[in-house]
Amino acid sequence: MKSVNPYIAPRERMIVEQLAARGVRDERVLDAMRHVAREAFVPPELREMAYADRPLPLGEGQTISQPYIVGAMTEALGLEGGENVLEIGTGSGYAAAVLSHIARVVHSVERLPVLARRARETLRRLGYDSVAVIEGDGTLGWLPAAPYDAIVATAEGPGIPPSLRAQLKPGGRLVMPVEDATCGQALVRLVRGDDGKDRVESIQPVRFVPLIGAEGWPEEDAWLARMRIGARENAAEGS
């Protein structure tokens, strides 16, 4: 008897109901997300929820983004195939795997050694040979493989790190969440003009974990933010 992969149907439902229905139209993105086994990137005890319409905890206080957000950010990068891409915030490695289905090569930087090691193992096991996971402070980019056609950061910073902007090719796109006075955090896209002038636009309000590093938030701020979230969760549970 043929065994049926129980994740195929939920994955297809995710494509239709969470991505296409909310406006992710790029077939390259939909196809990439149809091929990546998200269940292999979430912690084993959360596998049943791999295709739920929400972010999931990864350990170390970090989260794997909601599928729709991965789709929207990947689409905003405007990849057509063949690109050299830099990701900041490897986390589980899921978004890097999605990017690698379209791009030629993906360099992904993660600051937490435990997560970097785990993501590297998962990606290797699944055969994602065009993804390189680098341990370090991604706010400084990754000079050895620069310049990039596209850069994406999956953690929120106080602004766009100058080092990332500098490692973008003319015509390149950078997508990341940044602090926003009206909505808290907004996803922004910077397009580096061929003339060296930048165009920056706000895409949508979002909620991400902090980008911690030399050109991000200082470590102490992140601790305070996490304690505030913890206090709120405790209050909610108690009421």
Ligand code: SAH
């Ligand atoms: N793209 C991930 C989600 C990552 S959550 C996925 O698909 O699973 C954000 C990640 O950014 C966390 O793992 C966090 O440790 C990492 N991070 C925060 N600041 C960073 C920095 N300066 N450099 C590299 N990674 C950073």
